[in-house]
Amino acid sequence: MNNKFLIGCCYYPEHWDRSAMKSDLERIKGLGLNCVRMGEFAWSIFEKEEGKYDFSLLEEAVSYAEKLGIDVILGTPTAAPPKWLTDKYPEVLCTTKDGVVMSHGGRQHHNHTSEIYLKYCATITEAMVKQFSGCKNVIGWQIDNELNCHRYESYSKTDDAAFRVWLKKKYGTVEELNRCWGNTFWSLDFGDFSDVHCPRRIPTNENPSWMTDYYLFLSDTVTDYAAVQTRIIRRYMPDAFITHNGYFRNIDYKKLTRECLDFLSYDSYPAFRERNGRALGRNAAYKLALTRSCSEKYLILEQQSGPGGQTPYLLPTPIPGQIRLWTYQDLAHGAVGVLYFRYRTALYGTEQLWYGIYGHDGEENHRSREVREITKEMERVGDIFLKDRVKHPVAIYYDYHNVCADKAEPFAPSDAEFIFYALEKKNIHTDFVSKGDDLGKYKVVILPHITVADEELAKSLERFTAGGGIVIISARSGVKDENVHYRPCKEPGVFRELAGCSVDWFTSLFAHERQNVSFGGKTYPVSDYYEMLSPECGVAVGNYTEGFCKDGAAIVKNGNTYYLGFYSNTNADIYIDIIRSHVECREPIAEDLEEFDMDEYTLYLNHGYESVELKCHDVIKDENIESIPPFGVALVKKMRYAYQCQE
Numbered sequence: 276m277n278n279k280f281l282i283g284c285c286y287y288p289e290h291w292d293r294s295a296m297k298s299d300l301e302r303i304k305g306l307g308l309n310c311v312r313m314g315e316f317a318w319s320i321f322e323k324e325e326g327k328y329d330f331s332l333l334e335e336a337v338s339y340a341e342k343l344g345i346d347v348i349l350g351t352p353t354a355a356p357p358k359w360l361t362d363k364y365p366e367v368l369c370t371t372k373d374g375v376v377m378s379h380g381g382r383q384h385h386n387h388t389s390e391i392y393l394k395y396c397a398t399i400t401e402a403m404v405k406q407f408s409g410c411k412n413v414i415g416w417q418i419d420n421e422l423n424c425h426r427y428e429s430y431s432k433t434d435d436a437a438f439r440v441w442l443k444k445k446y447g448t449v450e451e452l453n454r455c456w457g458n459t460f461w462s463l464d465f466g467d468f469s470d471v472h473c474p475r476r477i478p479t480n481e482n483p484s485w486m487t488d489y490y491l492f493l494s495d496t497v498t499d500y501a502a503v504q505t506r507i508i509r510r511y512m513p514d515a516f517i518t519h520n521g522y523f524r525n526i527d528y529k530k531l532t533r534e535c536l537d538f539l540s541y542d543s544y545p546a547f548r549e550r551n552g553r554a555l556g557r558n559a560a561y562k563l564a565l566t567r568s569c570s571e572k573y574l575i576l577e578q579q580s581g582p583g584g585q586t587p588y589l590l591p592t593p594i595p596g597q598i599r600l601w602t603y604q605d606l607a608h609g610a611v612g613v614l615y616f617r618y619r620t621a622l623y624g625t626e627q628l629w630y631g632i633y634g635h636d637g638e639e640n641h642r643s644r645e646v647r648e649i650t651k652e653m654e655r656v657g658d659i660f661l662k663d664r665v666k667h668p669v670a671i672y673y674d675y676h677n678v679c680a681d682k683a684e685p686f687a688p689s690d691a692e693f694i695f696y697a698l699e700k701k702n703i704h705t706d707f708v709s710k711g712d713d714l715g716k717y718k719v720v721i722l723p724h725i726t727v728a729d730e731e732l733a734k735s736l737e738r739f740t741a742g743g744g745i746v747i748i749s750a751r752s753g754v755k756d757e758n759v760h761y762r763p764c765k766e767p768g769v770f771r772e773l774a775g776c777s778v779d780w781f782t783s784l785f786a787h788e789r790q791n792v793s794f795g796g797k798t799y800p801v802s803d804y805y806e807m808l809s810p811e812c813g814v815a816v817g818n819y820t821e822g823f824c825k826d827g828a829a830i831v832k833n834g835n836t837y838y839l840g841f842y843s844n845t846n847a848d849i850y851i852d853i854i855r856s857h858v859e860c861r862e863p864i865a866e867d868l869e870e871f872d873m874d875e876y877t878l879y880l881n882h883g884y885e886s887v888e889l890k891c892h893d894v895i896k897d898e899n900i901e902s903i904p905p906f907g908v909a910l911v912k913k914m915r916y917a918y919q920c921q922e
């Protein structure tokens with residue numbers, strides 16, 4: 276990764292008259308930006324006719340950027356195949372579950388499994404990389420664009436064929452496949468791999484093992500697709516970084532990162548995540564943390580910088596100050612560079628309502644003035660975020676296999692995201708971990724309904740608790756094996772010893788029904804589903820308050836492990852209170868103030884409409900302040916460091 280702080284924008288020279296390119300790049304430079312991302316949708320310009328390449332537009336832009344000292348990240352254009360390609364080879368088009376074949380007219384209408392499409396992706400990537408391999412300011416590559424953003428499933432003939440190959444590799448024999456999918460149930464047995472296909476419309480609900488494998492397969496098709504491009508880029512430009520902009524459905528990003536990328540990046544559009552105006556933007560934290568779980572340091576390749584819209588919708592415009600606030604939020608959550616989407620709003624096309632720094636008019640506005648303010652600040656403080664990193668005392672267990680299994684059997688919604696935000700709002704910043712990650716740096720690890728688990732995971736948690744770590748496991752964890760078959764034992768399956776209890780009775784909870792847990796003198800509501808526990812080597816420390824289960828065990832503590840036999844989709848205070856009883860967490864100063872403790876500095880982000888009183892010296896502006904204004908930011912040197920500096 277680049278060791279200088281990157282601050283830039285996405286730029287589409289192909290949307291504008293060629294004569295405007297130099298002045299556009301000069302204006303980008305004038306905004307104080309030091310990096311642009313280009314090229315990711317321009318295949319029909321680069322290869323107007325098959326095999327006839329013309330990169331002159333991009334070449335001119337790259338070399339003028341170099342003159343201006345602007346670094347370039349190039350995107351491979353494979354998310355938008357040209358018409359000649361899809362006309363010539365309709366097999367590359369993706370197909371919906373209902374058998375509808377997608378057409379030319381938008382983007383991402385291809386599948387990931389057509390050998391023909393992969394071949395064309397390889398040739399355009401190779402032509403492009405060869406063309407730019409000598410350009411010193413091309414520092415990195417983005418593979419494709421937001422894989423699985425619009426189409427995240429495909430049921431084409433090529434997908435069926437690839438699924439069969441994938442299954443054969445995984446199971447070896449069709450008998451083993453039948454066993455692992457439990458195909459004796461409802462006569463689903465296959466006689467040969469050639470009979471198997473991607474799941475289609477059926478009159479009942481689907482077989483969860485089949486569905487889980489389909490989701491795992493979809494992710495692998497993405498990784499294989501990206502790998503074709505990675506290999507080519509590495510061959511010609513071994514020193515350039517390779518990244519990709521997430522975070523979407525049906526992708527195991529940890530695997531994608533491990534196999535194809537130097538680091539994962541993220542596109543942050545906070546307005547999508549919360550449209551009601553209050554604390555707008557704080558909700559970007561979840562995906563930022565997921566991205567950080569793949570790459571500790573990453574880039575924001577697209578940061579919303581304007582009112583976002585496509586033809587059927589228009590999201591709210593960032594409130595003055597909010598682009599700056601989001602930028603610092605990105606950094607606080609692990610980013611080491613931010614590119615704004617986009618330099619200027621296109622006058623035409625599906626995204627003519629998607630505003631960038633400049634609007635259709637291209638004139639100065641409050642957003643361009645704000646970006647200029649940010650870039651000036653970044654010159655002074657940007658590097659601080661490269662070195663001084665936020666520490667996260669808590670981790671939530673998250674793995675793609677469980678995501679797939681949950682999707683295949685979604686009888687109760689996972690509360691993992693709800694818990695994450697409940698903690699986040701108390702400024703308890705959380706990482707995501709999966710099997711094999713080093714747990715040693717955390718004080719608490721939460722396993723929210725991790726159904727698919729094995730002995731190895733249970734053992735690693737045992738070691739963690741033996742070393743003083745706190746584990747919180749919640750209902751239905753540990754009950755399934757890797758084929759998503761239930762284990763023939765009482766819940767919580769592989770975690771029974773660790774949890775020190777088993778489940779004696781459980782029930783789903785309708786929305787109109789109530790159940791609460793009494794713990795430590797407080798009462799907490801539960802949601803969706805709960806279990807009555809039988810303590811074994813653990814001790815009941817929380818009880819239900821209602822109905823048949825009244826006084827029955829709801830929480831069992833066994834040494835450093837808490838087992839919570841319920842879901843918490845409406846209130847996750849129980850997690851906050853358990854964590855606070857083990858980890859020192861300071862009370863938030865105000866509800867909408869996001870606070871980050873780094874080693875030398877504390878960063879405050881005010882996501883609310885009210886000022887927050889805080890007397891401090893703000894390092895960003897180098898001034899003493901009495902309060903942080905709505906949507907304002909303050910960076911404060913910690914006392915011991917401030918003191919050392921004065922000495």
Ligand code: GAL
Pocket residue numbers: 420421424542577583616626629
């Ligand atoms: C991203 C995408 C961009 C643009 C932007 C605004 O999802 O990567 O190409 O579409 O959203 O919609």
